[in-house]
Amino acid sequence: MASSKAHHATGFAAGVIAAAVVARIGGGETFPGMLLSFFAGIAGGTAPDWLEVAWWSRARRLWITHRTLTHWGVGWLALLAVSYHWLGHSIYAAPAFGFACGGLMHLFADWPNPLGVPWIAGRHSLNLWKSGHCDLIVVAASWAAAWFIGEHVWSHGAHEFALLRHLRAG
Ligand SMILES: [Zn+2]
Numbered sequence: 001m002a003s004s005k006a007h008h009a010t011g012f013a014a015g016v017i018a019a020a021v022v023a024r025i026g027g028g029e030t031f032p033g034m035l036l037s038f039f040a041g042i043a044g045g046t047a048p049d050w051l052e053v054a055w056w057s058r059a060r061r062l063w064i065t066h067r068t069l070t071h072w073g074v075g076w077l078a079l080l081a082v083s084y085h086w087l088g089h090s091i092y093a094a095p096a097f098g099f100a101c102g103g104l105m106h107l108f109a110d111w112p113n114p115l116g117v118p119w120i121a122g123r124h125s126l127n128l129w130k131s132g133h134c135d136l137i138v139v140a141a142s143w144a145a146a147w148f149i150g151e152h153v154w155s156h157g158a159h160e161f162a163l164l165r166h167l168r169a170g
Contacts, residue, residue, distance in 0.1 A: 012042055015040070040096070041102040112127070112129055114127055
């Protein structure tokens with residue numbers, strides 16, 4: 001895995017992305033949804049690793065092999081798609097969406113190192129560097145993505161808010 005510090009930092013970026021998207025899609029009850037998705041994004045950023053640990057047992061061993069089911073790209077993408085669909089309709093959608101953003105961000109952070117990530121079937125690795133190396137690149141890339149998406153969403157969102165205010169005033 002990328003170092004856990006890197007996963008926290010990228011999870012944070014995932015939380016920002018999720019909150020920005022929820023703010024855009026979420027409609028009326030946006031603020032609690034934003035908060036939920038933000039924290040769920042941070043939790044999701046490390047989830048594929050802590051979901052592997054049998055935290056309920058004293059030994060805390062892994063209950064499944066490292067980087068198998070909990071790092072399965074299809075599963076996280078499905079969660080992302082389903083929760084995105086329900087945004088604005090269900091209160092659970094925002095945290096689920098944030099969690100999925102964080103999980104996918106985790107997979108992207110794990111992807112470049114040699115162990116790879118099982119996106120569909122079988123692991124695939126970008127084979128760029130060893131675990132823990134180049135954390136800075138991974139973190140910087142995640143924040144670049146957060147900035148790009150956030151900026152996009154907010155600038156459009158701002159127009160909409162202005163329009164809403166205009167409609168209300170009129
Ligand atoms: Zn991992």
